[in-house]
Amino acid sequence: MMTPPPPPRTPIVVHVALAIGAFAAALLILDGRRGWLLGSSGERGDVERAAAAPTARGAAVYVWGGGGYHGGK
Amino acid sequence: MAEGQGAASRLFREPGKVESIQCPRCGGAITLKTYGASERVACPFCGSLLGPDESGALALVQAASRKRQATTLALHRRGVLDGITWEVIGICVRSVVVDGERYPWEEFFLYNPYRGFRWLVHSLSDHHWTFGQTLDAAPLQDGGSLRCHGRDFAHFQGGQATVDYVEGEFTWQVEVGDVAGTDDYVAPPLAISLEFTKGPDGQEVNRTIQRHIDAREVWRAFEPRGPKFAPVGVGMVEPNPWRPRPWFLVAWVALIIAAAIGFALQAGSKGLLEVEVPGEAASMPVVQPLHLDGPTTVEVEIRVPGLSNQWAYYEGMLVDTASEEAIGFDLEVSYYSGIDGGESWSEGADHAAVVLADVPAGDYLLQIKYGSGAELGWDLRVTRGVFLVRYGLLFALAVLFGFILPLVLGALFEHRRWLNSDHA
Amino acid sequence: MADPSIHCPECGAPATFRGTAISVVCEYCGSTIVRTGADVRLIGKVSAVLDQGSPILLGGRGAFERVPFEIVGRLQLRHARGLWSEWYLLFADGSDGWLADAQGSYYLVRKVAASDPRGLEFGHLWLGDEARLQERSLRVVERRVATYQGAEGSLPFEATPERGYASVDLMDEDGRFATLDYSDDDAARERPVVYFGRAVELPELGLRPLRRFEGWDG
DSSP states (O other), X not given: OOOOOOOOOOXXXXXXXXXXXXXXXXXXXXXXXXXXXXXXXOEEEEEEXXXXXXXXXXXXXXXXXXXXXXXXX | OOSOHHHHHHHTTSOBOOEEEEOXXXXXXXXXXXXXXXXXXXOTTTOOEEEEOTTSOEEEEEXXXXXXOOOSSOTTOEEEETTEEXXXXXXXXXXXXXXXXXXXXXXXXXXXXXTEEEEEEEEXXXXXXXXXXXXXXXXXXXXXXXXXXXXXXXXXXXEEEEEEEEEEEESSOOOTTOEEEEEEEEETTEXXXXXXXXXXXXXXXXXXXXXXXXXHHHHHHHOOSSOOOOOOSOOTTOOOTTOOOHHHHHHHHHHHHHHHHHHHHSOOOEEEEEEEEOGGGTTSOEEEEEEESSSEEEEEEEXXXXXXXXXXXXXXXXXXXXXXXXXXXXXXXXXXXXXETTEEEEEEOSEEEEEEEEEOSEEEEEEXXXXXXXXXXXXXXXXXXXXXXXXXXHHHHHHIIIIIHHHHHHHHHHHHHHTTSTTO | OOOTTOBOTTTOOBOOOOTTOSXXXXXXXXXXXXXXXXXXXXXXXXXXXXXXXXXXXXXXXXXXXXXXXXXXXXXXXXXXXXXXXXXXXXXXXXXXXXXXXXTTEEEEEEEOOOOOOTTOOGGGOOTTOEEEETTEEEEEEEEEEEEEEEEEEEESSOOOTXXXXXXXXXXXXXXXXXXXXXXXXXXXXXXXXXXXXXXXXXXXXXXXXXXXXXXXXX
């Protein structure tokens, strides 16, 4: 009986895609609700204690320190 | 040789000799390479046919005077395939006519005295090659398929093949003009070809089994001097590079199931805070403590009920009370609607949210205050562990390109293969 | 096995009957000698075996499915499409078999017990017809009446020329092979001797020595 030729090697891209898929699945499970890799964490900065000006509702405890930024993304 | 049996039985102890004869028609030198096994010899120079008589000597069967044709592989060329040396001892050019178009192919009859005979078939219309041998089995016909050695072969094409040109030695009585009914059945990379001729005992069937062979392999083995043509389209038995291996399907299905289960088993999002700020105190900052057990996403959602054709802007900070570092964010809520020529439209919504990612564990103070715009009562809701859709999107893209796309490409490949068949 | 007292009645050379061989072709003068009991008689000279480029040699040794054998005889037959050889094998376990040798295809068969002969008549088996043998369904791939071309060595029957042999070859989809031999005595060709086996590749048998060929390394 004739020997069939060896099957063609799976294109590398198929292996790469599977690896990416596995990585994406792991990421989805482990980081989906944390956002370490893909999350945008907003502007980070230091704050300073605000001058005390209590109101009935409550006072701003902190103000944004370190020039320029005042909330926003 | 016909004298004494004693001489004969010892004859074969001597190495078989290559004989050379003169073509009785044109005088050309014909080298005989099969050590007595040929049933038909076609003079390469004039095409006259010789055949063995009762004593085994070759005699003229049919005179001819045709010109010698150039073929991709030359007569008596040797090459190594699958580790075995083969010599081209016969060349045949045959063709089928389909819808008025002639499709020719070359058949190279190969020989190795210890391994028998093989065929290299080269289609001159699409330049695909196959490597074949006599099939030592009688396949079972099952509808339009053949079953052989545990494989199913599907019918691909049928036709009437005519011999147009012969050169060299053959172990069967071939002649120019011979017609045979052919049927090819495929189980890529293998194929079974059946050839039917009328014989005295009924319909005779010659069965060959072939496998796909790359032109590259043929060139590496025989190093022909002529040009190499690129194959056109998908060959009848060309192996499908996208054919999903079992592990491929299993891996992806397992991955999808694992992702689904993993996602379902995650602790869901959890509300941390809900505050309603009445209209009168709208401009007052909301300051609330929050505790996070572990690193997580934090969603801050502001809803302004009754917002209509207005906008409102809020600024916020999530401050780590220990380090006095904060994450800053802002939110704009806007909602507009109306009726324009009988059709109602709306833009925006009465709520907006922002998701802070990778917020470390710790004690925080959430501080949000109204910035500008409509000064209405607003509701605040803070949730932890909110799922970022982009992760789902990434996985979906991976599934699309890594799983769906290869399957589609595989199906397209098969479609292109079968375009050349009788069952397109 | 080799009885030194047997000599060719024609030329006097020693003649060796292998196994249960009935006839032997004298190596020296080509006469066929037949043994009946203690008697030895001459049948006549045989035609020469024609060289067909077979790599198999008389006296070659090999093994099939781990049972060693020796090639002790050969019959060359002619039919409409040419010549082929049937090599007679003696196995180490005392059994015998045949190796059909035709254009690079080889089939090793052994005689099997005659089961139900119905449906095995030569006149009923045409190309493509089915027959059931050894619990398998096989299809007719060839039918022929062949004549005897030549012989060498020891054979289990009287190897006389001018004998015509009718036979039918059958195969199944997994390479099982059977030959039905209708002997001369069976004029109606109704009760064939059944040989059953399969296709083999030469390397599988490990035959040594093999014929040498000018231009090829063994």
